[in-house]
Amino acid sequence: MAMKSREIRLKNRPVGLPKPGDFEVGTVDLPDPGPGQALVRNLWMSVDPYMRGRMIDRPSYVPPFQIGEALTGGAVGQVVKSNDPSLAEGDLVESFFGWREGFIAPAAMLTKLPKLNAPPQAFLGVLGMPGMTAYGGLLRIGEPKAGDTVFVSGAAGAVGSLVVQIAKIKGCNVIATAGSDEKVAWVKSLGADHVVNYKTCGNLLAALAQGAPKGVNVYFDNVGGDHLEAALELMALKGRIVLCGGISVYNAETPAPGPRNYLNIVGKNLRMEGFVVSTFENMREPFLKDMSDWIGAGKIKWEETVKDGVENAPQAFVDLFTGANTGKMLVKLA
Amino acid sequence: MAMKSREIRLKNRPVGLPKPGDFEVGTVDLPDPGPGQALVRNLWMSVDPYMRGRMIDRPSYVPPFQIGEALTGGAVGQVVKSNDPSLAEGDLVESFFGWREGFIAPAAMLTKLPKLNAPPQAFLGVLGMPGMTAYGGLLRIGEPKAGDTVFVSGAAGAVGSLVVQIAKIKGCNVIATAGSDEKVAWVKSLGADHVVNYKTCGNLLAALAQGAPKGVNVYFDNVGGDHLEAALELMALKGRIVLCGGISVYNAETPAPGPRNYLNIVGKNLRMEGFVVSTFENMREPFLKDMSDWIGAGKIKWEETVKDGVENAPQAFVDLFTGANTGKMLVKLA
Numbered sequence: 001m002a003m004k005s006r007e008i009r010l011k012n013r014p015v016g017l018p019k020p021g022d023f024e025v026g027t028v029d030l031p032d033p034g035p036g037q038a039l040v041r042n043l044w045m046s047v048d049p050y051m052r053g054r055m056i057d058r059p060s061y062v063p064p065f066q067i068g069e070a071l072t073g074g075a076v077g078q079v080v081k082s083n084d085p086s087l088a089e090g091d092l093v094e095s096f097f098g099w100r101e102g103f104i105a106p107a108a109m110l111t112k113l114p115k116l117n118a119p120p121q122a123f124l125g126v127l128g129m130p131g132m133t134a135y136g137g138l139l140r141i142g143e144p145k146a147g148d149t150v151f152v153s154g155a156a157g158a159v160g161s162l163v164v165q166i167a168k169i170k171g172c173n174v175i176a177t178a179g180s181d182e183k184v185a186w187v188k189s190l191g192a193d194h195v196v197n198y199k200t201c202g203n204l205l206a207a208l209a210q211g212a213p214k215g216v217n218v219y220f221d222n223v224g225g226d227h228l229e230a231a232l233e234l235m236a237l238k239g240r241i242v243l244c245g246g247i248s249v250y251n252a253e254t255p256a257p258g259p260r261n262y263l264n265i266v267g268k269n270l271r272m273e274g275f276v277v278s279t280f281e282n283m284r285e286p287f288l289k290d291m292s293d294w295i296g297a298g299k300i301k302w303e304e305t306v307k308d309g310v311e312n313a314p315q316a317f318v319d320l321f322t323g324a325n326t327g328k329m330l331v332k333l334a
Numbered sequence: 335m336a337m338k339s340r341e342i343r344l345k346n347r348p349v350g351l352p353k354p355g356d357f358e359v360g361t362v363d364l365p366d367p368g369p370g371q372a373l374v375r376n377l378w379m380s381v382d383p384y385m386r387g388r389m390i391d392r393p394s395y396v397p398p399f400q401i402g403e404a405l406t407g408g409a410v411g412q413v414v415k416s417n418d419p420s421l422a423e424g425d426l427v428e429s430f431f432g433w434r435e436g437f438i439a440p441a442a443m444l445t446k447l448p449k450l451n452a453p454p455q456a457f458l459g460v461l462g463m464p465g466m467t468a469y470g471g472l473l474r475i476g477e478p479k480a481g482d483t484v485f486v487s488g489a490a491g492a493v494g495s496l497v498v499q500i501a502k503i504k505g506c507n508v509i510a511t512a513g514s515d516e517k518v519a520w521v522k523s524l525g526a527d528h529v530v531n532y533k534t535c536g537n538l539l540a541a542l543a544q545g546a547p548k549g550v551n552v553y554f555d556n557v558g559g560d561h562l563e564a565a566l567e568l569m570a571l572k573g574r575i576v577l578c579g580g581i582s583v584y585n586a587e588t589p590a591p592g593p594r595n596y597l598n599i600v601g602k603n604l605r606m607e608g609f610v611v612s613t614f615e616n617m618r619e620p621f622l623k624d625m626s627d628w629i630g631a632g633k634i635k636w637e638e639t640v641k642d643g644v645e646n647a648p649q650a651f652v653d654l655f656t657g658a659n660t661g662k663m664l665v666k667l668a
Contacts, residue, residue, distance in 0.1 A: 053601065060601050061571070224597070237395070243599050258592025263558070265577050266608035267387065267395050273607075274600035 002029040007070040007100035023314035033083040042077035045098035046124040047317040052250040073098035125328035134162035136280030142218040146171030154222035156183035158328035175211035179323040205230040232264040241272035303327030336363040341404040341434035357648035367417040376411035379432035380458040381651040386584040407432035459662035468496035470614030476552040480505030488556035490517035492662035509545035513657040575606035637661030
């Protein structure tokens with residue numbers, strides 16, 4: 001008998017903040033895998049802020065999601081049946097076939113998880129895309145030097161919390177923002193030197209400046225908006241802005257104004273650089289080695305916020321934008 | 335008898351577009367130069383858009399001009415009396431003592447003009463700061479490759495017109511904007527492949543897109559505002575934005591919005607980098623060699639818009655912002 005898989009489809013394109021009603025659950029039958037294919041049961045799936053962009057119908061580096069079709073995203077699962085010599089039943093694999101309980105795919109589109117001392121879902125977080133985003137973005141674009149001040153916005157998120165810790169490993173003074181006192185306490189426990197609750201601090205620029213008496217050398221931006229403007233004021237000469245995302249503006253119904261003070265980039269000789277994580281593909285080996293060494297040495301910690309069941313994936317995704325998660329937001333599928 | 339020098343002083347800080355009444359003329363006596371000093375009569379002075387920023391009272395990479403004091407800026411002049419062995423009467427020197435007819439300064443603050451086949455005022459333009467700005471900004475930050483599409487805004491200005499020509503020398507497809515049909519014709523005569531009159535073209539993005547079917551690899555921004563937003567839409571993956579200035583927003587009375595579509599920097603993997611020209615100091619030798627070779631080979635042309643007399647320097651400066659100049663705006667002082 002065919003295995004059944006529930007999956008989440010885009011019902012309509014969200015306007016502003018996404019709602020669970022923008023999504024719907026469907027069910028498909030999964031037959032036996034054909035030659036070269038494998039049948040996989042997903043264990044975990046990832047929801048990530050960047051997916052918001054794919055819900056808009058516009059040209060981008062990845063094509064937009066289509067109405068009525070299942071969404072995609074990072075997932076880890078276990079091979080149930082394999083019709084390819086490279087995979088055996090029970091193998092743990094990473095794929096881009098998230099938002100569903102199971103799937104059939106060519107073995108070539110599946111990556112066996114490396115044998116590292118970490119639970120499978122870590123390959124959706126610290127050892128996966130968010131980890132690579134933090135590692136590649138900070139080290140290759142930010143180029144932090146020991147003694148530099150690094151400012152990380154959204155520091156209680158999956159990416160931000162890793163940037164904080166990698167910057168500390170590199171000997172930097174780290175200032176950060178987060179959206180609740182609990183998150184602030186957690187980010188401090190990760191080693192950040194000065195952490196601001198941006199919802200209660202009043203003047204964000206003044207609150208941040210206290211932790212950066214010599215200015216900011218590297219700003220890792222996950223937030224945009226007032227955070228980016230404050231950073232542009234605080235940047236030291238020849239600083240680097242790692243433009244990772246702008247969660248504060250992803251849901252704007254009309255385009256939000258860009259940073260009014262962007263000409264600081266001229267006067268202070270700044271570099272602002274964006275990236276998509278695939279840019280760092282050639283850093284995969286040092287990334288996995290460094291990260292697993294650091295995890296082994298107790299230098300990298302992480303948290304997970306977990307929802308159960310594919311039917312709750314839309315709520316998990318929506319919750320990203322209200323700050324309901326600390327660390328990596330995950331959906332447990334089996 | 336002491337030589338007299340008229341000089342231009344900042345009377346009050348301009349609000350919005352500067353007016354000639356924001357400046358006043360004063361006269362000082364210049365005695366004989368002391369030991370190690372020289373007395374110089376200026377022949378030419380430069381007015382440049384960046385000077386607008388120095389009229390605002392704020393911390394920056396150069397300190398703001400002070401009310402009641404003479405302005406400063408690039409100038410070339412001739413030594414009248416020297417009290418230092420490094421300089422002789424008649425030597426042509428470059429200095430930062432513009433906005434005045436003459437001055438006394440330590441010889442160490444004066445640079446003898448290199449012996450190149452160009453008139454002295456070229457050292458305020460093609461062979462001076464604007465030339466170095468174009469050369470260093472385009473080549474070091476823009477990193478154009480043959481076949482790339484380079485977009486230059488404000489292409490009839492001192493910097494933009496040189497960027498156009500250097501990009502053509504490097505084998506690029508060049509698209510550009512200018513503010514009148516005459517300027518458009520001139521920029522085309524410099525070799526630009528597609529030039530848009532931004533005042534009459536209607537939809538700027540659509541007009542530019544016609545010249546960039548494969549997108550823009552390098553954008554050299556002198557203008558900001560709608561030009562920068564159009565460029566962000568047109569940029570190709572991994573493009574470079576050379577942020578040289580933003581003449582469209584220098585006179586904004588409240589901070590102008592930044593580019594609403596700046597998140598293209600993330601999705602398209604862009605780098606946007608600002609600079610101050612001193613960054614390129616270590617490129618001075620190749621700059622002077624390349625530029626004089628290119629001038630000799632007829633590959634670099636330039637125009638000058640000239641006002642006579644120090645008393646007309648304020649009007650020359652104001653005219654920069656209404657586009658009255660084609661090529662380098664200069665004031666002839668003697």
